[in-house]
Amino acid sequence: MISKWTGRIAVSVLISALSTVILLNQAHGQATSLPSSHLINPEELVKVLQAAKGEKPLMFQVGSYVLYAQAHIPGSDYVGPVTSELGLQQLRRRVESLPRTKFIVLYCGCCPWSHCPNVKPADDALRTMGFTNVKVLYLANNFGADWVEKGYPVAKGQ
Amino acid sequence: MLILVAAGFYLKARHSFRAREAAARQHSAAPDFSLPQLNGQSLQLSDYRGKVVLLDFWATWCTPCREEIPHLVELQRKYRDQGLQIIGVSMDDSPEPVREFYQRFQMNYPVVMGDAEIGERYGGVLGLPIAFVIGRDGRISVKHIGATDASVLEQDVKALL
Numbered sequence: 435m436i437s438k439w440t441g442r443i444a445v446s447v448l449i450s451a452l453s454t455v456i457l458l459n460q461a462h463g464q465a466t467s468l469p470s471s472h473l474i475n476p477e478e479l480v481k482v483l484q485a486a487k488g489e490k491p492l493m494f495q496v497g498s499y500v501l502y503a504q505a506h507i508p509g510s511d512y513v514g515p516v517t518s519e520l521g522l523q524q525l526r527r528r529v530e531s532l533p534r535t536k537f538i539v540l541y542c543g544c545c546p547w548s549h550c551p552n553v554k555p556a557d558d559a560l561r562t563m564g565f566t567n568v569k570v571l572y573l574a575n576n577f578g579a580d581w582v583e584k585g586y587p588v589a590k591g592q
Numbered sequence: 593m594l595i596l597v598a599a600g601f602y603l604k605a606r607h608s609f610r611a612r613e614a615a616a617r618q619h620s621a622a623p624d625f626s627l628p629q630l631n632g633q634s635l636q637l638s639d640y641r642g643k644v645v646l647l648d649f650w651a652t653w654c655t656p657c658r659e660e661i662p663h664l665v666e667l668q669r670k671y672r673d674q675g676l677q678i679i680g681v682s683m684d685d686s687p688e689p690v691r692e693f694y695q696r697f698q699m700n701y702p703v704v705m706g707d708a709e710i711g712e713r714y715g716g717v718l719g720l721p722i723a724f725v726i727g728r729d730g731r732i733s734v735k736h737i738g739a740t741d742a743s744v745l746e747q748d749v750k751a752l753l
Contacts, residue, residue, distance in 0.1 A: 498651055500683045503708035505718055514685060517653045544683075544720050546738060549655040575738070576719020590708075 465550040465570070472557055474569035479539060480586050483509075489537045491569070494525065496552045497542040497577075505582050507541065508589040516556045525559055534564040541570070543577025619733070622647070622726045623713040627681070627704035630691050635679065635704050638730070643677045644752045645726040646745065649706065649717045650680060652689045656739035657721040661697050663742035667749065668701045674753045675728070681706040683720060727752045 474482075482488065493510035495502045502512045513528060514521045529538065538560060542552040553570045560568045573580040582588055622645070626636045637645070648664060650657035668678045680703035682690045687705055694703060711717035714724065715735075725734040725748045734748045 498683050499685045500706055500708055500711060501718060501720075504711045504716060515653045518689075543718070544651065545654045545656060546719075549739075551653055551655055578716055578718025579737075582716065582718055 465547050465553045468554055468557060468570055472568065472570055473572045474539060475572050476581055476584065476586060479507075479569075479571055483507075483587070491537040491539040492529075492532070493539045493541065494528065494556070495542065496521070496525065496540055496556045497544040501544055501577065503591060505577065505588045505590060507581070508587050510539075510541070512592075513556075515552050516559065517551045521552075522555065522559055525556055526563065529560065529563065529565065532565075535567055536565065537567045537569075538565060539569050539571055541573065541577070543571070543573040543581065546576065547572065547574050619731050622724065622730055622732050623710075625710050625713065627706065627710065629702050629704050630687055630694060635702055637679070640677050640679070641730050642728050643675045644671075644728055644749055645724075646676065646678045646749060647714075647724040647726060648678060648680050649683060649711075649714070649720060649722040651683045651720055652693045653684070654720040658693075660721060660739065660742070661693075661699065663745070665698065665700050667742070667746060671749060671753060676749055676753065677701065679704065681710065683711070683717065725749060725752065 479491075483490065490509075493507055494513045495506050495510050496513050496516050499512055499514060506512070511528070513525050516522045516525055529536075532538075540553055540556045540560070542550050544550070544552070550573075557568060557570050622637065624636065624638045626634050629635050637647075646664070646667070648657075648660070650660070652658065664678055664680075668676060678701040680699070680701060682703055683706045684690050690703060690705070693699075706717070714722075719737065721739065723734075723736045723740060723745065724732050725736075725745070727733050733752055736744070736748075
């Protein structure tokens with residue numbers, strides 16, 4: 435009897451400890467800490483893309499390739515998750531030769547906004563490089579619910 | 593007050609969307625697949641016919657997915673003997689971080705590397721996590737989009753065991 439309860443307590447403690455480790459590891463890169471001036475809503479972006487005039491942004495998906503291959507914004511490039519140094523290097527390489535005033539839109543949409551680990555580090559990286567016209571696409575739930583389901587333009591594959 | 597009313601409408605609309613999604617997929621046959629596990633061997637979903645399967649689409653960098661994993665490990669341990677089989681489908685771009693995560697979190701169920709094809713066959717996996725609870729007859733019982741409370745998953749599983 436004692437060992438059964440000891441086992442249950444040990445499992446509960448293990449789950450709590452692992453959950454805490456996960457939360458602490460992710461807390462630094464939260465999308466929710468992005469100022470609203472850095473954001474662009476899906477409706478706004480669609481208007482920009484469909485407008486006859488005006489600068490079109492360079493768009494980067496900073497999430498999973500598997501999700502990108504299923505659906506992405508037409509004309510956007512896959513960069514990959516920037517939670518790793520490799521991903522950040524990929525993003526920096528992709529933009530290093532561009533003028534710092536270039537209009538750039540970043541998006542992910544793999545997780546709910548409050549949990550997205552990718553857009554904040556990507557935004558930080560570009561601004562650190564001196565880019566002044568960077569916007570992050572605000573996707574409250576995920577790319578499926580907030581873009582595809584809304585009927586906005588979608589491309590598949592590479 | 594206005595914020596509270598708006599929040600209420602938002603939550604209702606979100607719940608309604610999720611309910612529609614769930615209803616749309618309920619009771620349809622779970623699409624079969626054969627995908628590589630982390631050890632290189634392929635896993636075929638239909639080999640688990642006769643068991644209750646919890647198919648969990650996740651990724652190592654997805655925070656709500658990561659938060660669910662310890663609970664899934666516990667669920668697998670608790671109901672393995674009664675016929676529960678959890679299968680993780682990683683949507684990571686490569687298996688390396690998944691292997692590391694698997695070891696670190698002492699995962700006790702198989703994980704396969706997903707691709708765009710399985711995502712599309714399951715109605716589009718365009719946000720994580722997504723979990724399907726599949727009955728012993730191979731039919732989808734429930735689809736959960738987004739982080740799901742462990743007690744809800746446990747109830748779904750227990751109802752089918």
